[in-house]
Amino acid sequence: MQLDNSQLLRFTTAGSVDDGKSTLIGRLLYDSKSIFEDQLEAVEATSKKKGHVGVDLALFTDGLRDEREQGITIDVAYRYFTTPKRKFIIADTPGHIQYTRNMVTGASTANAAIILVDARHGVIEQTKRHAFIASLLQIPHIIVCINKMDLVDFSEEVFNNIVSQFEEFSSKLLVKDIRFRPISALLGDNVVNRSENMPWYEGATLLHTLENMHISSDTNKVDARFPVQTVLRPQSEEFRDYRGYAGRIASGIFYKGDEVTVLPSGFTSRIKSIDTLDGELEEAFAPMSVSITLEDDIDISRGDMIVRTNNQPEASQDLDVMLCWLHANPARPRAKYTIRHTSNEQKAMIKEVLYKVDINTFDRNLEDKEIGMNDILKVKIRTTQPLMFDSYQQNRTTGSLILVDEGTNETVAAGMIV
Amino acid sequence: MLEKELELSVETMSKYYLNYLDELESEAIYVLREVWAQFQNPVILFSGGKDSIVVTHLARKAFYPAKIPFALMHVDTGHNFPETIEFRDRLIESLGARLIVGSVQESIDKGRVAEERGKNATRNALQITTLLDAIEENKIDCAIGGGRRDEEKARAKERFFSHRDDFGQWDPKNQRPELWNIFNGKHFEGEHFRAFPISNWTEMDVWNYIKRENIKIPSLYFAHEREVVWRNNSWIPNSEFLKLEEHEEVITKKIRFRTLGDITITGGIESEADTVEKIAEEVAAMRQTERGNRSDDKRSETAMEDRKRQGYF
Numbered sequence: 001m002q003l004d005n006s007q008l009l010r011f012t013t014a015g016s017v018d019d020g021k022s023t024l025i026g027r028l029l030y031d032s033k034s035i036f037e038d039q040l041e042a043v044e045a046t047s048k049k050k051g052h053v054g055v056d057l058a059l060f061t062d063g064l065r066d067e068r069e070q071g072i073t074i075d076v077a078y079r080y081f082t083t084p085k086r087k088f089i090i091a092d093t094p095g096h097i098q099y100t101r102n103m104v105t106g107a108s109t110a111n112a113a114i115i116l117v118d119a120r121h122g123v124i125e126q127t128k129r130h131a132f133i134a135s136l137l138q139i140p141h142i143i144v145c146i147n148k149m150d151l152v153d154f155s156e157e158v159f160n161n162i163v164s165q166f167e168e169f170s171s172k173l174l175v176k177d178i179r180f181r182p183i184s185a186l187l188g189d190n191v192v193n194r195s196e197n198m199p200w201y202e203g204a205t206l207l208h209t210l211e212n213m214h215i216s217s218d219t220n221k222v223d224a225r226f227p228v229q230t231v232l233r234p235q236s237e238e239f240r241d242y243r244g245y246a247g248r249i250a251s252g253i254f255y256k257g258d259e260v261t262v263l264p265s266g267f268t269s270r271i272k273s274i275d276t277l278d279g280e281l282e283e284a285f286a287p288m289s290v291s292i293t294l295e296d297d298i299d300i301s302r303g304d305m306i307v308r309t310n311n312q313p314e315a316s317q318d319l320d321v322m323l324c325w326l327h328a329n330p331a332r333p334r335a336k337y338t339i340r341h342t343s344n345e346q347k348a349m350i351k352e353v354l355y356k357v358d359i360n361t362f363d364r365n366l367e368d369k370e371i372g373m374n375d376i377l378k379v380k381i382r383t384t385q386p387l388m389f390d391s392y393q394q395n396r397t398t399g400s401l402i403l404v405d406e407g408t409n410e411t412v413a414a415g416m417i418v
Numbered sequence: 419m420l421e422k423e424l425e426l427s428v429e430t431m432s433k434y435y436l437n438y439l440d441e442l443e444s445e446a447i448y449v450l451r452e453v454w455a456q457f458q459n460p461v462i463l464f465s466g467g468k469d470s471i472v473v474t475h476l477a478r479k480a481f482y483p484a485k486i487p488f489a490l491m492h493v494d495t496g497h498n499f500p501e502t503i504e505f506r507d508r509l510i511e512s513l514g515a516r517l518i519v520g521s522v523q524e525s526i527d528k529g530r531v532a533e534e535r536g537k538n539a540t541r542n543a544l545q546i547t548t549l550l551d552a553i554e555e556n557k558i559d560c561a562i563g564g565g566r567r568d569e570e571k572a573r574a575k576e577r578f579f580s581h582r583d584d585f586g587q588w589d590p591k592n593q594r595p596e597l598w599n600i601f602n603g604k605h606f607e608g609e610h611f612r613a614f615p616i617s618n619w620t621e622m623d624v625w626n627y628i629k630r631e632n633i634k635i636p637s638l639y640f641a642h643e644r645e646v647v648w649r650n651n652s653w654i655p656n657s658e659f660l661k662l663e664e665h666e667e668v669i670t671k672k673i674r675f676r677t678l679g680d681i682t683i684t685g686g687i688e689s690e691a692d693t694v695e696k697i698a699e700e701v702a703a704m705r706q707t708e709r710g711n712r713s714d715d716k717r718s719e720t721a722m723e724d725r726k727r728q729g730y731f
Binding site: 005006007008025037056075078079080082086087089101102105107108109134215216219221229232233234235239242244246247248249253275276277278285287288289291302323326336340341342343396397400401402404409410413414 | 478567599606618629
């Protein structure tokens with residue numbers, strides 16, 4: 001049974017079929033007893049049909065018809081398991097360069113990233129790509145799983161070499177917390193259960209790491225930001241003059257009585273109440289969904305942001321953004337897009353491409369200014385009205401945005417404000 | 419940063435976090451408010467099952483102290499458990515919400531669809547047409563569902579905001595990427611969206627939440643005596659719609675339902691669980707998936723994906 005105070009941890013796994021990513025997820029689900037009998041029976045039957053010896057754990061993550069047929073992951077799939085300590089959400093993403101957009105998508109909400117390295121091959125281009133995306137999206141914790149240790153005789157030396165290889169290139173990235181785990185997803189070593197084959201390894205198993213990692217300080221608790229989603233006006237007998245601002249606290253803590261400023265108007269007031277169906281609160285923090293009322297009658301609507309008066313975000317029409325292009329249609333030069341940032345929406349233009357990043361080598365290409373699918377670039381964006389933002393590094397909610405093509409309504413890019 | 423705030427950030431680290439149910443609740447409320455803000459005419463798809471009941475409960479929370487701004491839409495196959503309909507009507511009354519009913523019988527009478535034939539005939543697939551017709555007739559631009567990603571492998575790839583083209587179809591390989599919590603509900607006339615606020619909940623989460631929030635659910639979920647027939651590895655309730663095979667025998671058993679669908683396809687399980695607490699315990703110990711008793715999912719490996727592509731819930 002789950003404890004009432006257990007937390008939710010979201011992590012992403014990036015890798016290809018060959019890395020044993022599906023096997024690892026299957027192993028986590030299987031050994032944590034999250035697989036049901038009918039699922040197991042189905043997988044056993046398929047394993048037999050395909051001529052595998054024993055249960056092919058990778059089959060637990062099979063998805064859409066095309067994926068089953070081609071044996072690949074096409075889209076992000078979300079999977080769930082629970083241990084007595086935590087509830088876990090896995091964003092299972094494909095690792096191929098062609099699917100950068102899916103890796104970015106999976107990474108955007110993750111607390112932790114698992115990067116798989118095949119012990120036989122060590123750090124390869126794909127490893128660097130995954131690490132780069134994890135750092136770009138500011139995933140707070142990275143766990144490098146050096147997999148298939150069984151195929152290198154569980155060698156400590158092989159493990160140590162890969163650790164130094166990884167540390168050497170990752171020093172160029174902005175990652176706060178990297179841990180290394182020698183595992184065999186196929187045999188289960190150090191995934192859920194400790195390995196008897198690697199007595200030299202004294203660290204934690206993967207699951208133990210996921211269960212005990214400190215995550216409550218990953219969210220920004222300092223900068224109080226409240227993007228208004230909608231205005232609540234009950235117009236009932238009991239709440240005749242009620243005017244509540246509904247939203248989810250993006251970061252920080254709000255207290256009843258706080259002096260706040262409403263942006264972009266700049267009007268100042270005090271928090272009169274923080275309301276929920278379960279009663280009034282004295283304080284509320286990210287990521288709580290609440291309704292806030294103010295002492296003064298101010299004109300506030302969706303897209304506005306309530307912040308503490310003594311700690312305000314930046315406001316500007318000109319943004320430097322790390323952009324990931326998600327759509328098959330390339331960006332049109334100086335084309336206008338709809339920008340969506342928290343609950344705010346306005347028009348924007350990509351004014352200039354500063355450089356494109358080679359996500360395998362981290363090199364900056366200053367010449368190639370074309371924006372195509374899966375490209376990651378630093379650009380200058382100009383908006384029609386000032387945007388209230390924090391840098392993505394400080395705040396994953398008020399520092400992120402998407403671009404929507406007005407012609408197709410498609411989401412074409414994701415951006416992180418520098 | 420002010421010094422006071424710096425100290426605060428260190429001192430408060432451990433106190434200010436949400437437990438998993440609070441975080442899931444907050445996420446769902448956020449999604450429901452986004453739906454309200456981004457669409458003109460959204461509805462909640464209400465089946466009378468626990469998931470749509472939880473979504474409705476969350477909608478109350480999202481808009482309090484205002485009323486639920488969404489109408490509830492029920493696709494009525496005509497093959498209902500009477501308990502579901504009673505429950506639905508009572509809930510609608512207590513919420514003061516509007517009810518829209520799409521009737522499969524009407525779709526059949528109008529010749530929009532034809533009844534399936536044979537022993538295992540159901541109206542499950544027919545619902546798709548009725549649902550899409552009701553969406554079009556009522557000019558609904560977003561239908562909020564209680565679908566969860568843990569239910570089924572095709573559902574595992576669903577977005578919170580899921581686009582449907584003007585034929586109501588889902589294209590799983592060409593979905594809009596959904597990053598952070600920024601949802602893009604922009605659409606052209608005639609297209610619509612499905613929104614899934616409890617995407618990240620599991621069956622266990624739903625039960626723990628029902629228990630914690632003391633949410634009322636239909637009596638069918640609790641263990642009760644009922645006339646049933648053993649068919650396709652589960653206890654199918656006896657009803658006027660059930661055609662008995664020669665070897666089949668109606669017996670009375672103490673059962674409960676783990677999911678609620680049509681009376682013709684929803685299999686019960688033997689159970690003694692007659693309180694939410696006992697159900698939660700039972701579910702925690704279950705070794706079969708929830709939809710294992712749904713014959714609609716057993717038709718093929720990709721039964722759910724195929725129906726979803728066409729516009730199913």
